[in-house]
Amino acid sequence: xxxxxxxxxxxxxxxxLALGGIYALMAVGIGLVFGVLRLVNFAYGxxxxxxxxxxxxxxxxxxxNWVSILFCFGVVLALSVLxxxxxxxxxxxxxxxxxxxxxxxxAFLLQNIALLAFGxxxxxxxxxxxxxxxxxxxxxxxxxxxxxxxxxxxGCLALLQLLxxxxxxxxxxxxxxxxxxxARILGVRANRVIGVAVLLxxxxxxxxxxxxxxxxxxxxYTFALPETIVVLAxxxxxxxxxxxxxxxxxxxxxxxxxxxxGILPTNxxxxxNSFIFAAVIVVLLVRPSGLFTRAGGSVExx
Amino acid sequence: xxxxxxxxxxVRYGAVEAVRGLSLEVRPGEIVGxxxxxxxxxxxxxxxxxxxxxxxxxxxxxxxxxIVGRRPEDVARRGVALVPEGxxxxxxxxxxxxxxxxxxxxxKRGNGAGIIRAYDLFPVLLESRSRHAGFLSGGQQQQLxxxxxxxxxxxxxxxxxPSLGLAPKIVDVVFGALRQISDSGLAxxxxxxxxxxxVALADRSYVLANGELRLTLGPDDAGDTDRLVAAYLA
Numbered sequence: 001x002x003x004x005x006x007x008x009x010x011x012x013x014x015x016x017l018a019l020g021g022i023y024a025l026m027a028v029g030i031g032l033v034f035g036v037l038r039l040v041n042f043a044y045g046x047x048x049x050x051x052x053x054x055x056x057x058x059x060x061x062x063x064x065n066w067v068s069i070l071f072c073f074g075v076v077l078a079l080s081v082l083x084x085x086x087x088x089x090x091x092x093x094x095x096x097x098x099x100x101x102x103x104x105x106x107a108f109l110l111q112n113i114a115l116l117a118f119g120x121x122x123x124x125x126x127x128x129x130x131x132x133x134x135x136x137x138x139x140x141x142x143x144x145x146x147x148x149x150x151x152x153x154x155g156c157l158a159l160l161q162l163l164x165x166x167x168x169x170x171x172x173x174x175x176x177x178x179x180x181x182x183a184r185i186l187g188v189r190a191n192r193v194i195g196v197a198v199l200l201x202x203x204x205x206x207x208x209x210x211x212x213x214x215x216x217x218x219x220x221y222t223f224a225l226p227e228t229i230v231v232l233a234x235x236x237x238x239x240x241x242x243x244x245x246x247x248x249x250x251x252x253x254x255x256x257x258x259x260x261x262g263i264l265p266t267n268x269x270x271x272x273n274s275f276i277f278a279a280v281i282v283v284l285l286v287r288p289s290g291l292f293t294r295a296g297g298s299v300e301x302x
Numbered sequence: 303x304x305x306x307x308x309x310x311x312x313v314r315y316g317a318v319e320a321v322r323g324l325s326l327e328v329r330p331g332e333i334v335g336x337x338x339x340x341x342x343x344x345x346x347x348x349x350x351x352x353x354x355x356x357x358x359x360x361x362x363x364x365x366x367x368x369i370v371g372r373r374p375e376d377v378a379r380r381g382v383a384l385v386p387e388g389x390x391x392x393x394x395x396x397x398x399x400x401x402x403x404x405x406x407x408x409x410k411r412g413n414g415a416g417i418i419r420a421y422d423l424f425p426v427l428l429e430s431r432s433r434h435a436g437f438l439s440g441g442q443q444q445q446l447x448x449x450x451x452x453x454x455x456x457x458x459x460x461x462x463x464p465s466l467g468l469a470p471k472i473v474d475v476v477f478g479a480l481r482q483i484s485d486s487g488l489a490x491x492x493x494x495x496x497x498x499x500x501v502a503l504a505d506r507s508y509v510l511a512n513g514e515l516r517l518t519l520g521p522d523d524a525g526d527t528d529r530l531v532a533a534y535l536a
Contacts, residue, residue: 168402175392175403182390185352187378187407187454 008263010140016258018146020251021153022211026231027250029204031243035177036197042103045228046110051076051209052219056123065127073206080202114221122220125213145214233280239290305329306458306489312359313346320346322513328489335500335507336493343513344493348460352384353377378407383456387463389447393436400435404453420449441472458489465496477503509533
């Protein structure tokens with residue numbers, strides 16, 4: 001027990017950290033594409049759903065877990081690249097509103113394809129469910145998935161940070177996110193930078209799919225949809241146009257979700273969504289440019 | 303050695319014809335000035351060469367090969383570097399990162415000889431290499447923008463009003479550097495508002511008004527204020 005008067009125990013804390021980590025990965029995945037395309041990809045959750053179905057089929061076909069996971073990565077990456085080629089690239093020069101609506105369309109399209117193909121009950125991806133079992137860490141029982149999710153998220157974020165700060169393509173991506181026009185004049189290839197961002201975003205979606213299916217073994221066409229909406233709220237709360245604040249926002253909202261879900265009695269935690277989104281509205285009223293961005297950021301109102 | 307040729311170039315934004323049938327040539331080791339009042343089409347010309355303005359007629363050639371219709375990044379990768387109006391440095395990146403960004407357009411693999419050249423030309427950049435570029439003074443930022451354009455070892459250097467907002471002493475530094483750059487064999491096309499100084503520096507200067515070429519001036523005409531004024535008012 002950390003705080004005796006609430007039900008806050010180490011396992012609950014670890015689960016909350018893990019959820020925060022997964023949401024942070026999703027936030028980065030959404031943020032990377034937003035950085036170079038100024039596009040909020042509402043179809044991000046459907047990428048994760050596709051990955052989860054790949055895992056479910058892998059389990060059904062009796063594939064070894066590592067092959068299933070590779071299959072999941074392949075499906076999500078292929079779908080990401082297709083999305084870029086068929087939707088983002090042709091619409092890139094259009095207004096952000098057009099692109100936004102286009103991603104809504106893609107999201108509903110993929111959802112309905114999943115509904116038609118896999119039915120409303122979906123499939124079971126139970127192969128990794130044994131990771132819900134706890135590890136005994138000095139007398140405290142922490143679920144394996146919590147430890148794995150926390151270390152995976154931290155590892156992915158650290159690798160991404162290295163890529164962005166230590167490699168030429170990382171430098172090009174950061175520059176493109178700040179001023180794409182000037183970056184291109186300097187020789188930064190637009191298609192390459194966007195392609196890399198889409199690929200990285202897809203990788204993170206695949207990782208999220210693997211981590212999420214451990215908990216939610218029943219994969220349906222709405223898989224990852226509620227999570228995506230919450231993460232988008234977190235990203236907006238953190239500050240959409242800055243990568244670190246967006247990640248922090250995603251982490252914070254996931255952590256809060258996990259923590260409140262763990263310590264509140266069930267009859268209260270069913271209102272959790274309402275609480276979280278009320279908090280989002282308050283934050284946006286007080287700090288429109290995001291919770292973690294420097295104050296005084298100019299937001300123009302009409 | 304590469305030379306830049308603009309042939310009967312026209313640029314149009316909607317109903318506005320920004321450049322009409324402009325022809326000019328810049329040879330290696332040469333500075334060509336492009337002056338004229340606001341809205342004369344100077345910046346549009348540079349942007350059309352770079353591939354970021356709509357060309358509606360004419361041609362832009364590098365060593366006789368057309369580059370019209372290519373993407374800006376491809377034009378940069380063919381050895382044309384632009385120092386954009388307003389410098390456009392990346393304030394949140396360090397000075398060195400800005401210079402490394404300039405390497406994006408380099409044609410040969412190398413570990414940054416171009417960056418060393420930029421530091422040689424502008425020692426102040428070396429002193430502040432790990433500072434955020436946003437903290438530099440206007441003059442230092444301009445030097446960074448030129449150094450960044452040179453990092454990829456281009457053949458043609460385009461500059462859009464590099465002296466804008468700079469103190470006279472800094473303008474001396476920048477213009478001195480341009481002479482050094484062209485002496486090393488680059489073709490330099492300089493768009494400027496400071497007409498007299500540009501005419502004095504350049505091997506040849508073209509006066510542009512309403513998108514059309516009005517007058518060609520040599521360095522000796524720099525003292526001939528009457529001719530300059532007449533060209534602007536024409």
